[in-house]
Amino acid sequence: MCAILFDTETSGKENGEVIELAYCDVYCDGVDEFGGLNQLSRGTITTHRFKPERGISFGACAVHHILPSDLDDAPPFDLELLPPADIYIGHNIDFDLKFFPNRTPARTIDTLALFRQHNPSAEHNLGAAYYFVAGMNPAAREVAAGAHSAEVDIKMTFELLAFLQNAFECYDLDELAHRSDEARIPTHMTFGKFKGQPVSAVDNGWRGWYRKQSDPDPYLLEAFDRYPFSTR
Numbered sequence: 001m002c003a004i005l006f007d008t009e010t011s012g013k014e015n016g017e018v019i020e021l022a023y024c025d026v027y028c029d030g031v032d033e034f035g036g037l038n039q040l041s042r043g044t045i046t047t048h049r050f051k052p053e054r055g056i057s058f059g060a061c062a063v064h065h066i067l068p069s070d071l072d073d074a075p076p077f078d079l080e081l082l083p084p085a086d087i088y089i090g091h092n093i094d095f096d097l098k099f100f101p102n103r104t105p106a107r108t109i110d111t112l113a114l115f116r117q118h119n120p121s122a123e124h125n126l127g128a129a130y131y132f133v134a135g136m137n138p139a140a141r142e143v144a145a146g147a148h149s150a151e152v153d154i155k156m157t158f159e160l161l162a163f164l165q166n167a168f169e170c171y172d173l174d175e176l177a178h179r180s181d182e183a184r185i186p187t188h189m190t191f192g193k194f195k196g197q198p199v200s201a202v203d204n205g206w207r208g209w210y211r212k213q214s215d216p217d218p219y220l221l222e223a224f225d226r227y228p229f230s231t232r
Contacts, residue, residue, distance in 0.1 A: 003027075003109075003173050004085040005042065005161070007153040008096045009064045012057035018077050018099050019056065019066055022047040022150035026089060026158070028165070028173050040162045047151050050077040064148040079103075087177050091126045091157050109173070109180045111157055114164045117183040130156040133163040184219040185226065199227040 006023035010016030025043035049066075051074040061067065079100050089109040090096050097104055115122070115129045122132060127147045134140035146152035170176040189195050194202045199220075207224050210216055 001087065001173060002083075002085045003087040003089060004083060005089040005154055005158060006082060006096060007090055007150045007157065008099060009066060009148065009150050010060060010099075011052040011054065012060045014057075015054070016057075016060065017052040017054065018050055019052055019071060019074075020047065020049050020064070020150045021081060022154045023082060024154060024158075026161070026173070028171065028176075040158070040165055042158050045151050045154050048078075048081050049074045051075065052077070087173055089157070089161060091129070091153070091160070107174075107177045109161070109177050110184060111160045111164060113183040114168070114176075114180055115160065118164060118167050126153060126156055126160070129160050133160050185222050186220060187223070187227070199223045200230045200232075202229060204229050 003026040004023050005026050006021065008018045008022075009020035011019050022045055024045045027041045027043070028039075049071055051071040053076070056066065056068050079102055082100050082103055084103065085106065087107045087109060088097060088103065090111070092112045093108045093110045097106070097108065111129070112124055112126075115132075116124050119132070122128065127144050130144055130147075131140055134143070143152065143155060147156065165171065165176060168176070168179055170179050187199060189197055189199060189202060192206070194206065202224070207229070211221065211224075
C-alpha cells in the first residue's frame with residue numbers, strides 16, 4: 001500500500017494558487033511476526049515551488065513568508081507532481097487535496113480530525129497540536145518556528161501522525177484511514193446557530209436547509225443520519 005503525506009502553501013485564501021508543495025512516502029508494516037508493533041517511518045521529503053499567475057496576497061505572505069521574488073524562476077503549478085497513492089495524509093487534508101482533482105477520490109488520513117477526537121478541548125491547528133505532542137521546549141520551538149513552510153509542516157504532521165498511531169493503537173495505515181473517516185463524522189456542531197451543541201440538537205428544519213446547500217459537508221450529512229433530532 002502506497003501512502004503519501006503532503007502539504008501545500010498557497011498564494012491566498014480567496015482563489016489561492018499552490019506556490020509550494022512538499023510530500024514524502026509513509027511506511028507502516030503493522031504487527032511483525034513476533035507480535036511487536038512497528039512504528040511509522042517516512043521517506044525523503046521532496047519540495048516544489050511554483051510561480052502563481054495572480055501574485056501573492058499580503059496575508060498569505062505574512063503566514064508563509066514566501067515572497068514573489070522567491071518564485072521568479074519557478075515553473076507554473078503542475079498538479080501531476082503529486083505522486084499517485086492509495087492513501088493521502090495531511091492536517092486538514094481536504095484543503096490540500098482539492099488542488100489535485102486528478103488524485104481524487106482517494107482514501108485519506110486527516111490528522112486534524114484524529115487529533116480533535118483524541119483531545120476535543122485542545123487547540124487543533126498544526127502548531128498547537130505539534131507542541132502538544134512534542135512538548136513546550138526549545139527543540140520543539142526550533143521546529144515549529146518554521147511552520148507554514150510546506151517541508152516543516154510535513155515534519156510536524158508526521159510527528160503528530162506517529163503520536164496518533166500509538167494513541168489509537170492503529171498499527172496499520174488502512175485501519176488508521178478507517179479511524180480517520182470515523183473521526184470526521186462530528187458529534188457536535190462546529191458552526192452556525194447550533195455551534196457547540198450535539199448534532200442531535202439540530203432541528204429538522206435546519207437539517208433540511210443545510211442539505212440544500214451547494215456543497216454540504218458529507219461527514220455532517222452522515223452525522224445527521226447517525227444522530228437524528230432529539231429534544232432530550
